[in-house]
Amino acid sequence: MEPPSAPARRGRVPWQGLLLAVSLLTFWSPLTTAQLALEFMPSNAAEWEDVLFLAHNLPEDLAGYAWFKGGRVDSKRQIASYKIDTGVNNPGPAYSGRETIYPNGSLLFQKVTLEDTGYYTLQAIKTNFHNEEVTGQLRVYPELPEPNVTSNTSDPVEHKGPVVFTCEPEIQDATYLWLINSQSVQNSTRLELSKDNRTLTLLNVTRNDTGPYECDIRNPVSASLSDPFYLNVLYGPEAPTISPSDTHYRSGANLNLSCHAASNPPAQYSWLINGRPKQSTQEVTIPNITPNDSGSYTCVVHNSVTRLNGTAVRTITVSAPCGRGSFTEGKKQTCSRASCFFCH
Known part of the structure; x- marks a missing residue:
């Protein structure tokens, strides 16, 4: 499943563009008997954005408008009023200096904040004082920070x-x-x-x-x-393996054994030869081996964080060199990859 696509960052709507919408609605106001209504542009506002409260289906015989903060007409929470005959805006107790009423009753609210979220009421004041009212809700959201x-x-x-x-x-x-x-x-x-x-x-x-x-x-x-977050999962060591797989060598050869175990952090390695500590390395090397080097080679692995251990054992056999005439007649030679020399 693909990640859900993120909505594009909203660009600011210039107040001049909102004024154009007001102008068009001012010159195009068809007669209607529909109920007074509000439309918010945009419907969901980002903080510090300008919002236009558009009034639709205005009644006839209007004397003016009044806007209030809240869900009802309350003189103590009046933002501003507008008289049609004079074209004058009169600020009220709730006026913040960012609101402007236009001749068609719409309200431009500039640079809204989260505190401006809430209900707003438009009162259409008629000449016969049979006023009409409508309430709408403004929702203001913050621009989200990077999580x-x-x-x-x-x-x-x-x-x-x-x-x-x-x-x-x-x-x-x-x-x-x-x-x-x-x-x-x-x-x-x-x-x-x-x-x-x-x-x-x-x-x-x-x-x-x-x-x-x-x-x-x-x-x-x-x-x-957010930026990507990664885990460093600690594990192991898994059961170690010793390579190569050869177990028989001829005298005089070089013995090279390597041990490996999957582990995070990387495992610590040590070797025991016939039960005696040899060296703390991942590899053990013995040049020019002799039959005395035969025996068990044990690789010990340890993870210092998980505190887990693991071991692997390889039994090595080193054949003695054959002197002249030392082959037993009729005996079949036993061969390994490293040597075919066995004395009888």
Whole structure:
């Protein structure tokens, strides 16, 4: 599933453009008996954006208009009034200096803030004082910041406890979405989302769960995506392997054994030869070996973080060199890749 496409960042609507809408509506006001109505442009406003409250279906015989903050006509919360015969705006107690009433009753509200969210009421004042009123709701949303992902650990141990991711910051009226490897996240047997989707819990973490993990937040006016977050999953060591696989060597050859185990962080290596510590390296090398070098070679691996260990054992047989006349007649030689020389 592809990640949900983010809405484009909204450009500011210049107040001159809103004035053009007002002018067109002023010169085109068809007679109608429909009910007085409000339209907000835009319907969902970003903070510091200009919003036009458009009045539709105005009644006839108008003397003026009055705008109020709130869901009813209240002289104490009047923003401004407008008299048609004089064309004068009269500010009221709730006037902030950012509001302008136009001849068609529409209100231009410049640079709205989150505190401006709420209900607004238009009163159409008629010459016969049979006034009409209509109320609408303005919704103002913040431009969202870039979120960031935090977790209870960034270095989890494989199969040890859950990893809990949180999308910061917490923002009201915002929707949270999660992406793993650029794919949308849903609840599953290993993934749990909180009720508000702000927290993602990864159960039974494995070495394949490194990520990236991203958080997307959005509201009706903007969207923002976090930087990718990666896990450093600690695991191992797995059962080590010793190479090459040869077990028989001739005297005088060079013995080179290498040990490897999958581990994060990389494993620490050490060797035991016939139970005695030899060296703490990934490889062991013995030049010009003799039968005295025969025996068990044990590779010991250790992960200093997971505190787990592993071992592998290789039994090495070194044949003695054959002197002249030392082959037993009629005996079949036993060959290995390293040597066909066996004395009888």
